[in-house]
Amino acid sequence: MANVAHKFLSCLFISSQFTRLLLFISLARTQNIIVFQPSRVTATGSTISALLLGHTADITLHVKTVSPSNTTGRISSPSCEGGVTQWVLTKKQVGKNAVRVQLRLEKNRRLCGKNETDTDCCPKPLCVLEALQVSACVKGTPRASLLIQAKIYALLLPANAGSDNKTVIPNQVYQPLGSCPCDLTFKACDVRCCCDKDCSIEDLKLFDSHCLPGPFGGQVSPAPDYYCSVQSSKNSPDWFPFLCVNSPPENNPYLGLFYQGKKIASKPGPSFQGPVLSAPLPVSAYIQGSPIFSLSDRYFTIPQKVLGQCVNSAPVAFLKNFKVQCVTVLRSCPTEFPLQTLTTDLTSKVKNGQGGEVVVDVIDEVAIDMSLFISSPDATSDQGLVCEYVTLALDYKFYWKGNGITSVTLTRIVGTITLKKSVTLTTRYSALFLNGELTGEPNSGNPGYQMGRPVIAGTLDPLDYNTGSVQRTPINVWKPVSDGLCSTAEMKPVLFGENSTSGCLFPVSRQDLTQCDLLRETVTALQTALITATYVAKSGNPNRLTMTDWVNINFVTLNSSTTVKNTTSSCHGVPSYQHIHVWSHITGMVQGIPQRDIRVLQVSFTLSPWALDCGGGDVSPCMDPLETKLFPITSSATFTDIPINTGPPKTRFQVNFTEYDCNRNDVCWPELAFPMTKYYTGEPYSQSLAKGLILVFFFITASILGTPWRQIRQAWT
Structure with missing residues (x-):
């Protein structure tokens, strides 16, 4: 309150x-008067501000130094005659009837040094002590006045201001900090640090009453109550002086005096300046993940995505495939890389990692279907600004063998864009490493799957069916883009351990609902295109020639929950939902990291009825047979860990009997004698047993000698 x-x-x-x-x-405003607000100011800084209110159209300002009269002690009346001062007077109109008046001290507030003849400094710590009067006059007549009392001290600047010398504070574990922890500046006075040896007597007078408190200011904290020197005979507690502590007040842990052992010289740390980055050192032979270098010992770069943002120049790593898309809004024709590229810039020389070099071979292609790259319909119109030879895609193929690169080919796709207002352009960049004619496919773990890596699947190679070779094929879910329609949607791989749900929209008209078999086949073809594999790899590094590294994918079709007959505006049994369920378990540990393998992968389809709903006032899909309505097609992935069975199953008695189970019962009888059981680990078992027996002995003795037993003996006698 x-x-x-x-x-x-x-x-x-x-x-x-x-x-x-x-x-x-x-x-x-009504009486045509002016006045200063405030009318009196006490200044301690080099800038003074006040407001002049009223009719300020024809006023003039004058400032002069004043002093009280020796006889009356009063300040002389204001006048319109200014004087010579060390202040600069300025005014600024801040409103219709308000003017901001400001005075700024021109004198340097630096304290003069010894034998210094410069007049632009303060000879004493009290730099300015004077009274000023600002008069507001109209046609030579004073109308208002402002009285200022200035009391300004000089600024204390270190003698070596701007130098990089800093006090090196040693590590307190190896060397005592000292008796003045607030002394941070070398050979300079630190403000409010009263124990600083570099502060003069004049400096200490400025902040004598504002010293830093506590041990960090060089002042030992007050002694606690348990010190023997603090207690007296009047206020001493009953446990004093048997449990008090004798210790000198200088023995304070904040000052580092507990570490008086062997001193170990600490290694010099980095300076406050940022480290100078050295030029990249090219490697003699490439290994997986190492950057690729050009002939001029620079990183070979391709536009990539870094932290979700497209970067025009990002280094390419050896044997690291990637495929990215960058979205750019064009309002004018591009003139810079990467949307405008020259063949001479792309045909650069790359170090092959074996002491030689390879030249990038550029192959140009012209895009015919521009709808794959632009989303604005204005870009395909005939009127507007025409941008020719715009780079739409850069696809690199690196052919490698051993630890070197044998050749590099680049497929550049260019096209012509017509700008009417603006165009949303989607460019594509990729890098693919090929070992001969086979793709260097990355693994998803070694040996177990790693979280966030793609699930590896495949089908039997039809060209190598007899040997049982498996050709890798990804397992995908929907990745809707732009308008979210299934016709423009893309696919994204299922990542191990990450549950996901995605989908797209499929337009259906009343005429389509009259052909339910064709509609079901179309939706089924869309869903089955996500998963063309028949096998899934157990581990993250499977061998495509070893069938024991692969398990069959189980496809299950679930019936719809309700049976709906086909009508003129509805179809039942549409496989609109596809669910991928993966069961995995931990097979072991490698360097403390659990290794997970896939045991079962099941793909199930849920059948649902599709019907036109003409409620809510929208009856156009039911009236017009060609009017379409959007229906969702969904795909999801779920991962489940199979728990490890650590022992035989429990019996019915073990499951139901909870009287002596401390984890499932509020009353735990085994803990009644907890100090004498094996679960007590606070001290050795022999000591806890001896102490427990002594307590039992005292309890029995007290019971025998107590009142109940005395009454029993008397009654017996």
């Missing part, structure tokens, strides 16, 4: 001051 009342009074005071200011402005 006190805080609420304080806030209420503060708001009331501010509102009253603001109301008073508005009333004064209105009064000054």
Whole structure:
């Protein structure tokens, strides 16, 4: 309540001051008077500001130095005659009836050194001590005055200001910090550090009453109550002096005095300046993940995505395939890389990693279907700004053998874009490493799957069916782009351990619902195109020639929950939902990392009815046989861990009997004698047993000598 009342009074005071200011402005406007607000100012800095309110159209400002009269002690009346001062007077109109008046000290507030003849400095720590009067005059007549009392001290600047010398604070574990932890600047006085040996007597007077408190300011904290030197005979507790501590006050852990052992010289650390990055060192032979270098010892770069953003120049790693898309909004014809490229710039020389070089072979292709790269319909119109030879795709193929590159080919796709207003352009960049004619396919773990890596699947190679060779094929889910339609949607691989749900929209008209068999076949073809594989790899590095590294994919078709007959505006049994369920388990540990293998992969389809809903006022799909309505087609992936069986199954008695189970029962009888059981690890078992027997002995003795047993003996006698 006190805080609420304080806030209420503060708001009331501010509102009253603001109301008073508005009333004064209105009064000054009606009576044609002017006044300074505030009328008296005490200045401690080099800038002074005040407001002049009222009719300020024809006013002139004059400033002079004043002093009180020796007889009356009063300041002389304001006059329109200015004087020579060390202040610069400026004014600025901030409103119709308000002027901001500002005075700025021109004198340098640096403290003069010894035997210094420069007059632009302060000879004493108290630099300025004077009274000023600012008069507002109209046609030579003073109308208002502002009285200023200036009391300004000189600025204390270190003698070596701007130098890079810094006090090196040693590691407190190896060397004591010292008695003045706040001394941070070498050979200079630190403000509020009263134990700094570099501060003079004049410096200490400026902040003598504002020293840094506690041990970090060089002042040892007050001794605690358990020190023997603090307690006295009057206020000493009953445990004093048997449990008090004798220790000198200088023995404070904040000062580092507990570390007086062997001193170990610490290694010099980096400076405050950023380290100078050295030029990249080209490698003699490429290994997986190492950057590829050009002939001029620079990184060979291709536009890529870094942290979700497209970067025009990103290094290419050896044996690292990638495929990215970058979206750019064009409002004018591009003139720079990578949307405008020259053949001479692309046919660069690359180090092959074996002491030689290879030249990038450029193959140009012209894009015929521009809808794959642009999404604005204005770009295909005949009117507008024509941009020719725009680079739409850069596809690199690196052929490698061993630790070197044998050749590099680049397929550049260019096209012509017509700009009417703006165009959303999607460019594609890729790098593919080929070992001879086979793709260098990356693994997803070694040996177990890693989280976030693609699930490896495949089919039997028809050209090598007799030997049982498996050709890799990805398992995909939907990746909707742009308008979200299935006709423009793309596919993305299923990543191990990451559950996902995605889909696209399929337009269906009333005429399509009259041909349910054709509709079901079309949707089935779309869903089965996501998964063309028949095998899935157990581990992250399968051998395509070893069939024991692969398991069959189980395809299951689920019936629809409700049976709906086909009508003129509905179809049942449409496989609109495809679910991929992966069961995995941990087979072992490699360097503390669990290795997960896939045991079962099941693909199931859920059948659902599709019907036109003409409710809500939208009856056009039901009236017009060609009017379409969007229906969702969904795909999802779920991963489930199979728990490890650590022992034989529990019996019915073990499952149901909970009286002595401390984990499932509030009353735990085995913990009644917990200190004497094997679960107590606070001290050796022999000591806990001895102490427990002593407690039992005392309990029995107290019971025998107590009141109940005394009454029993008396009754027996």
